[in-house]
Amino acid sequence: MADQAIRxxxxxxxxxxxxxxxxxxxxPASRISLRAGKDAVPALSAALGVTLPLRPKTSASSxxxxxxxxxxxxxxxxxxxxxxxxxxAGSSGALHSAVDVSHRNTAIIVSGxxxxxxxxxxxxxxxxxxxxxxxxxSRTIFGKxxxxxxxxxEDTFRLxxxxxxxxxxFGLLSEGAEDAAH
Amino acid sequence: xxxxxxxxxxxxxxxxxxxNGGDAHIARPTNIAEISDEEFExxxxxxxxxxxxxxxxxxxxxxxxxxxxxxxxxxxxxxxxTYKAGxxxxxxxxxxxxxxxxxxxxxxxGAAQ
Ligand SMILES: [Zn+2]
Numbered sequence: 001m002a003d004q005a006i007r008x009x010x011x012x013x014x015x016x017x018x019x020x021x022x023x024x025x026x027x028p029a030s031r032i033s034l035r036a037g038k039d040a041v042p043a044l045s046a047a048l049g050v051t052l053p054l055r056p057k058t059s060a061s062s063x064x065x066x067x068x069x070x071x072x073x074x075x076x077x078x079x080x081x082x083x084x085x086x087x088x089a090g091s092s093g094a095l096h097s098a099v100d101v102s103h104r105n106t107a108i109i110v111s112g113x114x115x116x117x118x119x120x121x122x123x124x125x126x127x128x129x130x131x132x133x134x135x136x137x138s139r140t141i142f143g144k145x146x147x148x149x150x151x152x153x154e155d156t157f158r159l160x161x162x163x164x165x166x167x168x169x170f171g172l173l174s175e176g177a178e179d180a181a182h
Numbered sequence: 183x184x185x186x187x188x189x190x191x192x193x194x195x196x197x198x199x200x201x202n203g204g205d206a207h208i209a210r211p212t213n214i215a216e217i218s219d220e221e222f223e224x225x226x227x228x229x230x231x232x233x234x235x236x237x238x239x240x241x242x243x244x245x246x247x248x249x250x251x252x253x254x255x256x257x258x259x260x261x262x263x264t265y266k267a268g269x270x271x272x273x274x275x276x277x278x279x280x281x282x283x284x285x286x287x288x289x290x291x292g293a294a295q
Binding site for chain 1: 183190191192193195196198199244245246247248
């Protein structure tokens with residue numbers, strides 16, 4: 001009988017894709033869903049150490065911490081070093097709402113010359129570099145699942161999805177990555 | 183694929199990211215406990231269902247999450263304009279069009295033949 005509970009990541013051990021688009025589950029990260037009015041943005045930016053972007057489809061990064069614009073008063077903040085974002089936001093002293101969604105989301109790194117094609121197999125957004133440059137981000141749809149996309153390099157995307165959708169998203173992405181290789 | 187201009191994201195996005203939210207500009211009565219059943223029915227249930235231009239609420243649910251309003255032609259499915267929630271009904275004659283011609287089945291089939 002097992003006497004120890006082991007935390008298992010939703011896509012632990014999975015690898016996939018093709019030579020055109022490689023799929024890699026991202027390492028665990030801490031995340032908050034942040035809502036705040038314009039007045040609170042300077043204090044929250046200072047407390048989080050990353051400037052919350054105010055333009056649609058833009059993000060800001062400081063080291064391994066990223067702030068993604070999702071809506072006019074909504075951001076997804078990701079810290080790849082697993083830092084305590086709730087405490088950081090709480091120390092701002094500004095009125096805001098922060099929800100820890102570290103374990104609600106998981107992420108897949110899609111990289112390679114066919115990354116755009118692989119994602120576009122289930123996502124209707126125009127991901128060409130002109131309209132979706134490096135640093136661009138957006139909440140959107142991938143097949144039946146809602147995702148958040150962040151372009152981290154010309155040929156690399158971080159794709160965030162809810163953990164219960166992760167097997168579906170990984171499966172559909174694998175199909176798209178195979179198509180991208182042809 | 184129908185493209186809808188989101189006034190908050192400031193660009194056209196696929197219809198897959200949106201949900202319809204019913205008629206726009208329907209003001210909730212301020213004295214709702216006092217109005218008659220007939221008046222409540224008119225406010226809550228009765229809609230015009232026009233053939234032609236309709237003003238609707240739409241939500242960019244798989245995008246910025248915001249509700250906004252749109253003027254749409256129910257015959258051609260063309261979006262005449264979209265505007266932020268809380269803004270007044272626009273003058274459609276003065277508004278520039280924000281969406282391209284809709285690719286209807288008939289139009290595409292016509293071109294194919
Ligand atoms: Zn939007």
